[in-house]
Amino acid sequence: MALYGAALFAAIGLSVFLLRAKAGLYLFEFGDESEKFVAAQMMLHGMTLYRDIFAHHGPVSYIIAHLYAALVSPTDFSYIRWVMVILALMSAASIYLSPSLKNTPARLWTVGVFLSLLSSIWVLQGIHMVLYHQIGGFLLVVPVTQLFVPLLLGDTPRKAGVVFSGLAIVISCFTAYSFGPTSVLLVLACLILVFTRTGMAGFRRFALYFTAGLAIGLLLLLSWMSVFSDLKGYLVYHFYFNQAVYSRFIDFSLADVKNVFKLSFTPATTIHSFVLVGFVSWLFVLASRFFPAADNKLRFWGSMAILIFVFAIALVNPRGGIGIHDAGFVILNMSLFALSAALCLQSPRFSTPRASAAQIVIGAMATIVAVLIFEQVSRHGISSPHQTPKNELRQHVVRMRPADAPVFEFIRSVSKPEGDMLALIFNPGVYIRSDRRPASGHYYYLPWQAAYNKNSVGGYKIDICKDIAERRPSVIFFDDWKVLQTYPIDEYEPCVPAIIKDKYTAVGNGSQLYLRSDLLTADTKSHQAEDMRLQPSPQLSTEQPLKLSMTTGPASQKGLKRIGIRFGTYAQQNAGEAELRLVRADGTEYRQIFPLSDLADNAYRHFDLDGSSYVSGQIIGVSGGGVSTWESHATNGEVLTCLTYEYADGKLGFTSGCPLY
Structure with a gap:
């Protein structure tokens, strides 16, 4: 009864998740995602990331886009979001294989809970998009479920779990350096538990397998980066640029992490607030299973490990933001909630003929009710970053591939495929739909890029005005807007509108398309x-x-x-x-x-x-x-x-x- 009920629940959760994931393949365009696709196309044509191509995010999302472009399609990115589905299923598999789960019904229940919760907010929280927040969140599920929870509860991690945890952690750090503090604290919490429970011998075995995972991850990442990116440029643009330049524009402060624990029930924050309820739930379940079985020494060091772990989870969202910035925090908390739900259902009696039907039914019903409540709550939220209610999501279908709309057909008719257009200030999707490659490594141009160029370091500088003047793109798609409602481009880089005004002609009153004037008849x-x-x-x-x-x-x-x-x-x-x-x-x-x-x-x-x-x-x-x-x-x-x-x-x-x- 327990096995059949759990299998049915897992099958339903998987089916609902896959259906909603399929629907999310084409929902919304977000520039932070589509700019990765454009960079992938540029790399396929011989350009180097972090040198010829401006990028200040970590390489993992670019690696995903580049591999997709090379192996699936260089122009049609309509199906790249299946990568996020694969990552979600990988996380579900890591939860299923957690050493803390002792029987098949419990494992199936946790998969059903996790995928059901995930399906409720898959598009609503932008989890379907290929962005570092989501990628890092799914990767960190592995060490959380394979290392920390088992070590806390006295279960021995499997060798493969330790290796894959090291692999996942190093990849998450290359997804974005902001995952570094979380990774360090998570590893520290695990090391405390390993040393306290197993002593030096166990510590050495753990370190050996964990280091092997780290080494494999580093080898894979550095192999790709040595060919398709500039390693020094990666340090300049991802670390120096973000810390010294970009942080000033977003007013980043580590104190903002406290906003992670702020309760609010506006449409934009409803999901986050209910995730916090799940946070309290899994923390209570883990603590209630750890403390009664621990001696004084283990209680002290275990308490330290739990505090460090809680802080590590909070630092997944160091800006204390909501929406897509909150995706990693949401994913990790849902995985821990699902695992704790299975721990509550788990009992050795489930596998015997004398299993308590009442215990199974009550536990299962409580889990199902929790999932249904979360599903209902999600109906009152709005999507991130597009602020669209859940019942209106299907109206926003955008396929990331060359489009036959008149504006894109016109761009194709007046420009060459390579290096003959720019889409400014920030419209990377235009390149994909018009099937054209950018004329500059600054294929978008925001205030922080201009601020860096005024004080560039190490010779890493792409001069957008020089690129426009020398390469003379036939078409410039110029959407002139104030970034963050504060920064107009004629203030942060006045040479761009000056060149457009002097050398280009709008193709109609109020048009965002500008043609090079010498292409027009007198x-x-x-x-x-x-x-x-x-x-x-x-x-x-x-x-x-x-x-x-x-x-x-x-x-x-x-x-x-x-x-x-x-x-x-x-x-x-x-x-x-x-x-x-x-x-x-x-x-x-x-x-x-x-x-x-x-x-x-x-x-x-x-x-x-x-x-x-x-x-x-x-x-x-x-x-x-x-x-x-x-x-x-x-x-x-x-x-x-x-x-x-x-x-x-x-x-x-x-x-x-x-x-x-």
């Missing part, structure tokens, strides 16, 4: 106006053709190889055919019939031409109508059809006041 650059408005033309019919009011300069210029016409279909699909007629300078006509059903609403339809110059044009309704062209109306009465012009020499033209995509 007529196009001279007709950028602020006082134009868009209106649809009269609708096409067999009796009513649509005149194309063309900008004189671009239309008559020789070498016109393609023209785009922006149509409006009134959100419907129209039947029949129409014919484009363009009159050449010599009086002859270019004609092309096209189906109206192919037209997209508020989008350009492109027509390949023969390189002639043209003086006028119109669209004739052959067997249908109901569509319009978009027009730009100036205050002086001038009306121009929204057209784009592409020339054999690479230059572009477009109608002033019209969007280009």
Whole structure:
């Protein structure tokens, strides 16, 4: 009965978790995650992390992205979050294999509890994202469940568990150096317990296997870093930069760790507060099992180890933040809560025919109720970092791969794949969806990067303005906003907006896309106006053709190889055919019939031409109508059809006041 019930509960927990994890593959984009994907693409093309590519996070998340790009897909990152699912299942396996669990029903119960709790907040807390907070949290589950809890309760850690704990700890430290204090304190607490319980002989055996795990982890990490990253640059950007520069902008203080224990039941903090309830629960369970069986000496040193361990868990979130910053703290506490729940259910009598059914049922029901309460609580939280309620999560599907949206198709049409665009200030997802590589190692640019560049060390400096001036990217996606509502880029790096203003032209009023001005025809650059408005033309019919009011300069210029016409279909699909007629300078006509059903609403339809110059044009309704062209109306009465012009020499033209995509 105990085994079947526990197996059923574990199967349900696993199924729910996998279903929610699958749904989370495509939910939300977060720049801190997608910038790792862009860096991975740059590394595939020969650039070096921490030297050619700016990065101030630890290498592990970049390693994950790089391996995915090399082994799965260099452009489609839609499935990379399965890595987080694997890490979660690895943590569940570590809990299942904890030496403190003595029978299969208890092991299955703890897996069911852990995965059920995790599924409730998988997307809500951003645990589905490839970020260092989450990665480190899952890794640290291994030494917590394989070393600390067994040592505290008098169970002997397995050799493999000690080795994998050393491996997990060293990888967590390379995930982010902020996990270093937690790792040191966790190891110290384990060493105290090892020495107190087993003496010097046991201490030496433990140190041998633990050091072997550390060595394996270091070997793997340094092997990758020696090829794809700069080791000195890693020290400069990850340690010096974060500690000396970045910490000033986030006002970091170690005293902030006290906020970890702050109770609050606002939507943003509800999950954290209920995790604190779990924190008290597992601490009580472990203490109630340790103290009654310990002698005075062991009680003293065990108390010290518990205090150190509690502080280590708190330091997983040294900034005392909520949301994604809280992910590691949440993961560790859920694993400890699940393990303590299994300890409560665990009894030698479970494996005998005389098992107490009442004990099993009461314990199981209490566990299930705790999981259901946590699930209900999660419904009142909001997601991090997007502040979206749980019932609205499915509305935010974003696939991290090249997209066919008009803006990204346009970027691809006017730029080369390698080093021909920048997305500033912080829009790394644009590179992925437009399938373009950055023109600078500063593929985003925030105030702390500028502050460091003013006082760089060791020769590690990437000059973004020099990169823009020398590499002259065709396209700059420039989302100009105040970072932290305080720092505008024209103050922290004024050369960037100055170059954009001097050398680039916006592709429409209010657009975030800027094209290099020398790519545009002279007529196009001279007709950028602020006082134009868009209106649809009269609708096409067999009796009513649509005149194309063309900008004189671009239309008559020789070498016109393609023209785009922006149509409006009134959100419907129209039947029949129409014919484009363009009159050449010599009086002859270019004609092309096209189906109206192919037209997209508020989008350009492109027509390949023969390189002639043209003086006028119109669209004739052959067997249908109901569509319009978009027009730009100036205050002086001038009306121009929204057209784009592409020339054999690479230059572009477009109608002033019209969007280009």
